[in-house]
Amino acid sequence: KQEVTQIPAALSVPEGENLVLNCSFTDSAIYNLQWFRQDPGKGLTSLLLIQSSQREQTSGRLNASLDKSSGRSTLYIAASQPGDSATYLCAVIPNTGTASKLTFGTGTRLQVTL
Amino acid sequence: KAGVTQTPRYLIKTRGQQVTLSCSPISGHRSVSWYQQTPGQGLQFLFEYFSETQRNKGNFPGRFSGRQFSNSRSEMNVSTLELGDSALYLCASSLIDRDNEQFFGPGTRLTVL
Numbered sequence: 634k635q636e637v638t639q640i641p642a643a644l645s646v647p648e649g650e651n652l653v654l655n656c657s658f659t660d661s662a663i664y665n666l667q668w669f670r671q672d673p674g675k676g677l678t679s680l681l682l683i684q685s686s687q688r689e690q691t692s693g694r695l696n697a698s699l700d701k702s703s704g705r706s707t708l709y710i711a712a713s714q715p716g717d718s719a720t721y722l723c724a725v726i727p728n729t730g731t732a733s734k735l736t737f738g739t740g741t742r743l744q745v746t747l
Numbered sequence: 748k749a750g751v752t753q754t755p756r757y758l759i760k761t762r763g764q765q766v767t768l769s770c771s772p773i774s775g776h777r778s779v780s781w782y783q784q785t786p787g788q789g790l791q792f793l794f795e796y797f798s799e800t801q802r803n804k805g806n807f808p809g810r811f812s813g814r815q816f817s818n819s820r821s822e823m824n825v826s827t828l829e830l831g832d833s834a835l836y837l838c839a840s841s842l843i844d845r846d847n848e849q850f851f852g853p854g855t856r857l858t859v860l
Contacts, residue, residue: 664845677851726845732803733845737790
């Protein structure tokens with residue numbers, strides 16, 4: 634059974650810092666991995682999708698990498714801003730079938746302070 | 748392009764009642780998935796529909812059911828509500844299948860008293 638873990642569970646950084654969020658998964662047979670952010674009481678906002686054949690994806694100040702063999706993905710946020718404060722979730726899709734079932738990580742709650 | 752919409756946004760029900768939640772995917776998207784989010788269990792997959800057929804199902808009791816219509820809109824139903832069903836129910840849509848990025852709606856907050 635796939636298990637997805639995110640470390641740290643919570644993180645507080647001052648504005649302007651670069652930071653790295655970690656995501657680990659136990660079964661390396663994944664099809665793709667997606668990063669989301671969730672603001673309190675709200676739905677999920679998609680940040681980046683990394684296909685299994687890719688090693689990284691970039692969008693603005695965000696860069697996500699994927700190392701399937703080691704079961705790890707990292708989300709790098711450059712020059713953090715207070716608006717980045719949210720919970721960040723990674724999710725994987727298994728390498729079987731065509732269904733879009735996401736298995737989510739436990740999340741990292743990020744606070745960026747002024 | 749409009750995002751994923753879910754109605755209602757908030758619901759309060761009592762134990763034993765049933766409830767129906769609705770999800771309208773992004774225009775052109777044919778896959779709709781449902782997730783339950785609770786503080787204790789996190790985000791858990793309920794089921795996925797594609798072309799009006801259930802393509803995958805999570806480990807939830809039969810009280811949880813869903814369907815998809817020809818216009819890709821989806822509904823999920825929970826019968827005989829229990830206190831533990833209180834959660835944020837999220838709907839996600841994607842173009843076709845696992846190749847495609849998934850987009851989530853704002854969720855329906857269900858409270859069971």
